[in-house]
Structure formats: structure tokens, C-alpha cells
Amino acid sequence: MNSRGVLNIGLFGFGTVGRGLYDVLEETRLKEARIKRICVRDITKERGVKADFTDNPDKIFNDPEINLVVELIDNAEASYHIVRRALEMGIPVVTGNKKMLAYHLEELIAIQREKQVPLLYDASACGSIPVIRNLEEYYDNDLLVSVKGILNGSSNFILSKIFNENMSYPAALKLAQDLGFAESDPSLDIDGFDSLFKLIIITMHAFGRYVSPEKIFVYGISQMSDDDIRFATEKKRRIKLVAHVEKLPDGRMIMSVMPHLISRDKYIYSVEDEFNGVVIKGKFYYKQFMFGRGAGGYPTGSAVLSDIMACHYNYKYEYKKLNAEVVPEYTDDFVFRIYLRYSSQEDLALFNFLKIRESYTSESSSYVVGDVRLSDLCAIKDEIRKRNLFVAAYPED
Amino acid sequence: MNSRGVLNIGLFGFGTVGRGLYDVLEETRLKEARIKRICVRDITKERGVKADFTDNPDKIFNDPEINLVVELIDNAEASYHIVRRALEMGIPVVTGNKKMLAYHLEELIAIQREKQVPLLYDASACGSIPVIRNLEEYYDNDLLVSVKGILNGSSNFILSKIFNENMSYPAALKLAQDLGFAESDPSLDIDGFDSLFKLIIITMHAFGRYVSPEKIFVYGISQMSDDDIRFATEKKRRIKLVAHVEKLPDGRMIMSVMPHLISRDKYIYSVEDEFNGVVIKGKFYYKQFMFGRGAGGYPTGSAVLSDIMACHYNYKYEYKKLNAEVVPEYTDDFVFRIYLRYSSQEDLALFNFLKIRESYTSESSSYVVGDVRLSDLCAIKDEIRKRNLFVAAYPED
Numbered sequence: 001m002n003s004r005g006v007l008n009i010g011l012f013g014f015g016t017v018g019r020g021l022y023d024v025l026e027e028t029r030l031k032e033a034r035i036k037r038i039c040v041r042d043i044t045k046e047r048g049v050k051a052d053f054t055d056n057p058d059k060i061f062n063d064p065e066i067n068l069v070v071e072l073i074d075n076a077e078a079s080y081h082i083v084r085r086a087l088e089m090g091i092p093v094v095t096g097n098k099k100m101l102a103y104h105l106e107e108l109i110a111i112q113r114e115k116q117v118p119l120l121y122d123a124s125a126c127g128s129i130p131v132i133r134n135l136e137e138y139y140d141n142d143l144l145v146s147v148k149g150i151l152n153g154s155s156n157f158i159l160s161k162i163f164n165e166n167m168s169y170p171a172a173l174k175l176a177q178d179l180g181f182a183e184s185d186p187s188l189d190i191d192g193f194d195s196l197f198k199l200i201i202i203t204m205h206a207f208g209r210y211v212s213p214e215k216i217f218v219y220g221i222s223q224m225s226d227d228d229i230r231f232a233t234e235k236k237r238r239i240k241l242v243a244h245v246e247k248l249p250d251g252r253m254i255m256s257v258m259p260h261l262i263s264r265d266k267y268i269y270s271v272e273d274e275f276n277g278v279v280i281k282g283k284f285y286y287k288q289f290m291f292g293r294g295a296g297g298y299p300t301g302s303a304v305l306s307d308i309m310a311c312h313y314n315y316k317y318e319y320k321k322l323n324a325e326v327v328p329e330y331t332d333d334f335v336f337r338i339y340l341r342y343s344s345q346e347d348l349a350l351f352n353f354l355k356i357r358e359s360y361t362s363e364s365s366s367y368v369v370g371d372v373r374l375s376d377l378c379a380i381k382d383e384i385r386k387r388n389l390f391v392a393a394y395p396e397d
Numbered sequence: 398m399n400s401r402g403v404l405n406i407g408l409f410g411f412g413t414v415g416r417g418l419y420d421v422l423e424e425t426r427l428k429e430a431r432i433k434r435i436c437v438r439d440i441t442k443e444r445g446v447k448a449d450f451t452d453n454p455d456k457i458f459n460d461p462e463i464n465l466v467v468e469l470i471d472n473a474e475a476s477y478h479i480v481r482r483a484l485e486m487g488i489p490v491v492t493g494n495k496k497m498l499a500y501h502l503e504e505l506i507a508i509q510r511e512k513q514v515p516l517l518y519d520a521s522a523c524g525s526i527p528v529i530r531n532l533e534e535y536y537d538n539d540l541l542v543s544v545k546g547i548l549n550g551s552s553n554f555i556l557s558k559i560f561n562e563n564m565s566y567p568a569a570l571k572l573a574q575d576l577g578f579a580e581s582d583p584s585l586d587i588d589g590f591d592s593l594f595k596l597i598i599i600t601m602h603a604f605g606r607y608v609s610p611e612k613i614f615v616y617g618i619s620q621m622s623d624d625d626i627r628f629a630t631e632k633k634r635r636i637k638l639v640a641h642v643e644k645l646p647d648g649r650m651i652m653s654v655m656p657h658l659i660s661r662d663k664y665i666y667s668v669e670d671e672f673n674g675v676v677i678k679g680k681f682y683y684k685q686f687m688f689g690r691g692a693g694g695y696p697t698g699s700a701v702l703s704d705i706m707a708c709h710y711n712y713k714y715e716y717k718k719l720n721a722e723v724v725p726e727y728t729d730d731f732v733f734r735i736y737l738r739y740s741s742q743e744d745l746a747l748f749n750f751l752k753i754r755e756s757y758t759s760e761s762s763s764y765v766v767g768d769v770r771l772s773d774l775c776a777i778k779d780e781i782r783k784r785n786l787f788v789a790a791y792p793e794d
Binding site for chain 2: 027122127128129133139150283287292293298299302306310315318320
């Protein structure tokens with residue numbers, strides 16, 4: 001069994017996850033890895049732990065003893081520069097930055113190949129659920145049909161509090177932030193972008209195809225109103241923010257992030273609070289469901305630790321599916337059944353319904369259920385985010 | 398990326414799983430692997446497929462083109478000889494035989510080490526759920542606390558039919574067999590031995606400790622009566638056959654296979670029909686739940702295919718935890734709260750209750766709820782299987 005010997009970690013970032021990793025390492029007293037130095041933006045801030053802090057990245061990059069960079073900062077642009085610099089110097093990297101990965105994954109894969117140095121990021125998607133590792137290693141043949149799940153713990157926590165405890169939206173958001181589940185910019189959670197970034201990473205490992213974030217329909221829960229909650233409850237469903245990639249029978253592949261009205265018999269109906277749940281569907285094994293904590297310092301910290309240990313054992317992603325003979329093309333040529341709540345005819349007119357299946361109008365709030373093309377939704381995604389309306393996928397039972 | 402080139406498979410066995418693998422391979426038209434020859438016991442039986450059948454193992458072992466043995470026969474003793482012979486010849490092996498593994502794993506690990514040849518068996522535990530691979534690769538540090546689950550699809554199918562559809566026990570068993578979920582010897586499923594064998598394999602990969610099957614308390618559902626079902630339902634619980642390994646705070650480890658009265662808020666409460674569900678509990682990530690089809694030709698066949706593909710990419714289990722500094726000792730020094738339904742004082746006297754918490758007597762059937770030592774249960778396990786009584790773990794809410 002090969003191993004890298006002791007890993008001396010240069011850690012970037014000491015927020016919720018960085019601190020979680022620190023605590024997990026303290027608790028486990030691993031011999032294989034130790035944090036040698038921590039680079040933070042604000043060196044004057046009291047951290048409450050005894051460690052070698054610096055605000056100068058060179059103190060990590062120029063330390064010949066440091067043989068692993070763990071990058072857990074918030075800023076995607078800065079993360080990219082740190083990760084690229086480390087890889088180009090031949091230093092293995094563990095990162096949790098999904099936004100950075102969603103935009104730079106193709107280039108970072110190329111650098112990994114060229115420099116023969118691993119970049120691991122299982123912690124970036126679904127916290128403690130090893131979804132990337134499983135897609136990479138286990139669901140590695142063309143039996144895979146779809147991956148669908150709740151990938152953002154913070155928005156799911158908020159939805160749970162609203163649906164189960166009648167909490168108000170601002171109160172639920174505040175609680176999520178206080179508990180350390182929410183990103184510093186809550187719109188990343190609430191508007192679906194955090195889920196989108198994770199979906200892009202997952203799709204790379206599920207189907208070997210990189211699709212840039214701009215191309216994908218993403219829509220969150222920030223416009224959800226009491227009317228929408230009432231509609232869902234009347235239909236015996238719950239609203240969940242769902243990310244989804246699926247290979248169509250013709251071999252092409254669709255992706256989306258949007259609220260879904262989920263019926264009781266679905267696995268993800270019962271995914272509550274800050275938990276994540278992923279349903280992996282295959283041709284012969286039907287459905288598999290993985291479920292666990294998707295947010296918070298300790299669960300994500302222990303996911304980072306699993307990546308660190310994988311690094312210790314020289315594990316790297318093989319990206320086998322990138323080189324598959326047939327890699328699915330991304331398409332938005334697909335029809336969804338949606339629920340749309342709106343208040344003005346002008347807003348309704350934005351939607352190009354192929355078919356109306358149900359409609360209700362009243363002075364205060366109206367809705368339609370009908371079929372729309374994913375491509376038409378994509379075209380108006382930036383527009384509808386600003387309007388007083390709410391869209392959710394409403395699959396037939 | 399290294400690979401073994403095309404795998405020419407010598408397949409042993411063409412029962413439910415062997416046929417499942419054949420169909421999955423036909424459907425996927427993989428270039429990386431093909432079945433070259435199939436060794437079956439009865440060569441005269443009509444199989445309905447065009448393939449090169451033989452009843453002579455030498456036709457596989459002496460074929461220099463065959464570079465992978467896939468062993469999917471029912472008989473554990475014959476399986477052991479096939480697997481050992483292949484490994485000693487330096488031929489990689491994929492097997493699904495949990496009974497064989499449960500008894501011979503230690504020796505087979507030694508042969509793998511000596512001959513540097515892989516033996517993969519993710520398909521042996523939980524069909525399509527990659528539980529071994531995840532324990533081996535992801536939960537590879539000492540944060541792991543317990544693995545607990547429904548590991549036998551057939552008995553769970555029967556329990557589901559009894560609890561949800563009021564089906565009789567024999568009718569449910571017959572249906573499970575007709576659908577191909579049950580082992581040819583149903584007592585393996587019903588009396589918990591199939592779950593036990595899987596638990597032994599899982600424990601090896603979870604905690605690096607081999608414990609021989611005889612040492613472990615195993616008790617199944619074949620004595621379950623209407624009274625027990627009524628008791629469970631009154632307490633708003635369901636009876637599930639649960640396999641369980643857990644590291645105690647003192648570092649030792651307990652194991653058991655027995656029915657549990659499961660309350661509604663537990664993940665495995667909702668695992669129905671032939672599905673398997675495994676809850677992995679860790680120090681920092683709390684609980685993770687993996688769920689999928691645990692039985693049947695196609696799900697298990699596709700699990701075998703994942704092992705075959707892993708072989709193609711030169712994957713092998715590292716058995717890292719076997720060499721850990723501290724490997725937990727097995728102990729049965731532990732107290733369980735149980736439900737015992739009995740009809741004679743003589744049967745009741747078999748149990749050494751430390752404390753009685755609840756008791757009910759009637760002319761036809763009586764029960765007690767109380768605390769017993771796991772070691773005391775172990776001592777009477779062969780005796781109680783023959784008696785008109787029923788034992789289930791009854792954890793406090």
C-alpha cells in the first residue's frame with residue numbers, strides 16, 4: 001500500500017468548515033495529517049485556537065514542508081488562484097469551493113493531468129455524502145440514468161421550517177445563518193446557485209460532460225409565497241429545491257435546478273432540515289438513495305478529512321467518463337409540467353405554455369399548471385427572478 | 398489510467414444473479430468485458446441463452462484467455478475451492494458468495510496479499526448499494542461509530558408483506574421465492590444467517606476486525622407470530638430484521654443480528670419490500686443512510702458488473718483498517734432491552750433478565766420487556782430458535 005507519509009497541511013480559510021476540519025483533526029489525533037499553517041484574510045481576528053496563523057499565502061507556498069493545500073475559503077476567485085498555484089507547483093489540493101469548481105473545472109482537470117497532481121473535492125457537493133466518489137468509482141458504466149437531489153442544506157432547512165413549523169421565511173433564514181448552514185451570501189442558497197454549482201460538478205462525474213453554469217435553468221425559492229405553500233399542501237406535496245441531471249432515451253442530457261412539488265411517495269419528500277438526499281437512478285438497479293448531513297462545520301469538515309485521507313493514499317479522480325466513447329450532449333429541448341403562480345397578465349405572458357392543464361384566477365393571486373419547454377424557461381430565467389411570481393416543477397404522480 | 402484490457406470472464410453459476418449479470422452485459426454491450434465460458438452444475442438444463450456452457454471447471458481454469466473468474470454459485474464450499482484456486486493461479490476474482498466469505502475471508506485476504514491478485518465482492522453485501530466500497534474508501538478513519546441495517550431483501554420483503562398487506566407468512570415466503578429474492582435455502586434469509594454473513598464482511602471493512610459467525614448472536618423472524626405483530630403495531634413500531642455492529646465508547650465492538658421493533662422516526666422504518674438500507678453513523682457527520690435494491694438478478698447483476706469494471710481498472714481493497722494501530726476487540730458484554738413473547742415458564746427461565754420493565758401474562762401468550770446481556774443471548778441462541786417464543790430488540794425511543 002502506497003502512501004504519501006505525513007501530510008503537512010497548509011490550510012486556507014478558517015470559517016465554519018475550516019474550523020470544523022480543525023476540530024475533527026484535533027479530536028481524531030490522526031498521525032497521517034496535521035495542519036501546519038493557516039492562512040486567513042484577517043490575522044487580527046481572535047480565533048480561539050492555538051495555531052500558526054498567517055495572512056500571507058507565500059508562507060504556505062514557500063514552506064517546503066507543506067505537501068497538501070486544503071482550500072476552504074469563501075471567495076471563488078481567490079480560491080481559483082490558490083488552487084491553480086498549488087497544482088502548478090505540484091502540491092496536491094483538497095477544496096470545498098463549488099462555485100470555483102463549477103467555473104474552472106475543465107481547466108483544473110487539464111492542469112491535474114499535465115502535472116500529475118491530485119485535486120480532490122468530494123466535500124464540495126453534499127457535505128458528508130460521498131456522491132462524487134461513488135459516481136466516479138461505482139456508477140462508472142453506462143447504466144446510469146439520472147442523479148436528482150436536494151443538494152443545498154440551507155434552503156432545505158428553510159423549507160422544512162416553513163412547511164413543518166409554520167416559521168416565516170426571514171425567521172427561518174436567520175436561524176439557518178445562526179446555525180452556520182447558510183453561505184455568507186444567502187442568495188447562493190436561496191436562488192439555487194449553490195445547488196447549480198454542485199450539479200455541474202456531479203454531472204462531470206456522472207456523465208463526463210462539463211456544462212457551464214450560464215446554460216442551465218436555475219430558479220430558487222426566494223419568491224415562494226403563502227399561496228404556493230397552500231397549493232402544495234392541498235395537493236399533499238411539499239416544495240423542495242431540486243437539482244437534476246438526466247440522460248434522455250435519445251442519449252442527450254438535461255439539467256435543471258428549480259423547486260419541485262414533491263409527492264409523499266418520493267424519497268426526497270422526507271429529506272428534512274439541513275440534510276441532503278441524492279437519488280441515483282440506473283437502468284438495472286432502479287433507484288438508490290443516499291442521505292446525510294449536507295451542511296455544517298463538522299459534517300463538511302469530516303468530508304474534507306476523507307479527501308485528505310484519500311490524498312494520503314494517493315487516490316485521484318480518474319475522470320473516466322470524460323474519455324468515454326459517447327459523452328451525452330447537453331440539451332434544453334425537453335418539456336416540463338410546471339406550476340406557475342402569478343399576479344399580472346404581463347408576467348403570465350412571459351411563459352410560452354404548450355398546454356394548459358389547470359388554471360385558477362382570483363383578484364389577489366392566480367395560477368396555472370401546464371407544459372413548458374426547458375429552453376423557454378432558460379430564456380427567461382433572469383427575468384422571472386425579479387417578478388412577483390413563483391415557478392415549480394409539478395410532475396405527474 | 399491503467400487498465401487490464403479486455404476481461405474474458407469465466408463465469409461460475411447461472412442462477413438468478415448469474416443470469417442477471419449475463420443480461421446486464423448483453424444490454425450494455427461493454428467492450429471492456431465479455432463472458433467467455435459459463436460453468437454450471439447441470440449442463441443438460443435449458444438456459445435459453447446462446448453461450449459456451451460447460452460443467453467442467455478446468456475448461457475455465459485451463460483457458461489462458463480467461464483473465465477474470467466471476468463466481469456466482471450457491472454452494473459456499475464449492476465457491477471457496479473455485480475462488481482459492483483462481484487466486485492461487487493469479488486470476489482476479491469477483492464473487493457474490495457471502496457465506497463463503499464470512500467463513501474464509503481471513504485466509505482469502507492472506508492469499509490476495511501473497512499473490513498480489515484482487516478479490517472483489519461488493520455485490521455480496523446489499524446488492525446494488527456500494528456499502529463495502531464506501532466503508533473501505535470513504536469511511537476510512539476512526540470517526541466511524543456504527544453500521545446498522547437491513548441487509549437481507551428477502552426477509553424484509555416478507556416482513557413488508559405481512560405488516561403492510563396482512564399477507565400470511567407462507568404466502569409471503571412463496572412470493573419472495575417466486576420473484577427470485579429468496580436464497581434456495583430460505584432459512585438463510587429467515588433465520589438471519591444471510592444478514593450475519595454480510596455483517597461479518599461489512600465489519601471487516603468497517604473496523605478491520607474478523608469475527609467468526611459462531612460468536613455472534615443471530616436470531617431471525619421464523620418464530621414471529623400474530624401476537625408479536627400486534628404488539629409492534631400497538632407500540633406504533635414495525636418489526637425489521639437488523640444487523641448491527643457498533644464501536645462502544647470503551648473502544649470494543651458489539652455485533653448482532655436480530656429482529657428490532659423499529660419506531661417511525663428511524664430511517665430503516667421506511668425500508669420496504671426487497672430493499673436494503675444501511676445507516677452509517679460517525680462521530681461528526683451524525684448519520685448517513687444508503688438505500689437501494691438488495692436482492693434480485695438485475696440489481697445484484699449490476700453490482701457484480703461494478704466489481705468487474707473495478708477489476709478492469711485494477712482496483713483492489715486495501716484492507717487499511719486491518720493494519721490500524723488499534724483494531725476494536727469484539728465483545729458481547731453489553732445490555733440490550735428486549736421484547737420476549739413466550740408461552741411456557743420453562744422458556745421464560747432460559748432468559749437471564751437483569752431487569753423486567755414490563756410484563757403481560759395471559760393463558761395463550763405472555764410477554765416481558767426487559768434487559769438482558771448480549772452474552773446471555775449468545776449462550777442460548779441455538780436453543781431459543783427451536784422454541785415457541787420470539788425475541789426482538791426493543792430500544793427506548
